[in-house]
Amino acid sequence: MSTKGSRTAVTAEVSLGLVGPENGIVPLMASLTYMCADPYAVTMAFHVGTAEPVEWTLARDLLAAALHSREGIGDVQAWPSAPTADLAVAEGTAAGHQILNISMTSPFGHARFEACAADIQRFLARTFEIVPQGDEPDFMDFDDELTQLLSQELSPRASRRVQDRPQAVQYRMASIRCGPGSA
Secondary structure, three states: OOOOOOOOEEEEEEEEEEEOHHHOEEEEEEEEEEEOOOOOEEEEEEEOOOOOOEEEEEEHHHHHHHOOOOEOOOOEEEEEEOOOOOOOOOOOOOOOOOEEEEEEEEOOEEEEEEEEHHHHHHHHHHHHHHOOOOOHHHHOOHHHHHHHHHHOOOOHHHHHHHHHOOHHHOOOOOOOOOOOOOO
16 A cells, blocks of 8 residues: 555545425535545545434545536435525525535435535545545555455345445445435
8 A cells, every 4th residue: 555645534524404305404514534545435424413423435536526417326426506596495505605416325215415516626636635536546455455355244135235336335324314205
């Protein structure tokens, strides 16, 4: 594993809006974490009032591309949008700024978030400073990754789930409670 630069991680706290029924916005905070040891991934931890945050692991490249066009298939999708003209909605977290929409689906429910695209762009720019796009393999210890993968005891169901998703877009979800009618 390469140790280019003195920093090995980038973190940021960002304000998000959980888009609820009828497009109501519920403000919340999320922590973004990027680590050189996992150079393709960004962890997004939502602080939802429980002891442990709800964590998702997203592909860094998906977030970067989603600043310009709709990206993602399956469980995580993201896309840019202009600020809303609706004054009731415009009071949300990303009010008056270009918005990055992030939609996440799990066995526990579905949620859509709005973030200020400029906040996400600034975070991603810092990650690309420590691991430039295309240099990710230089920061990985493939022997260690392979050892960890081969040492895992997976149930047949978990094995199918892991095979169906690249590592960078697998997610961990502690607890999101989405009731009927949630966005």
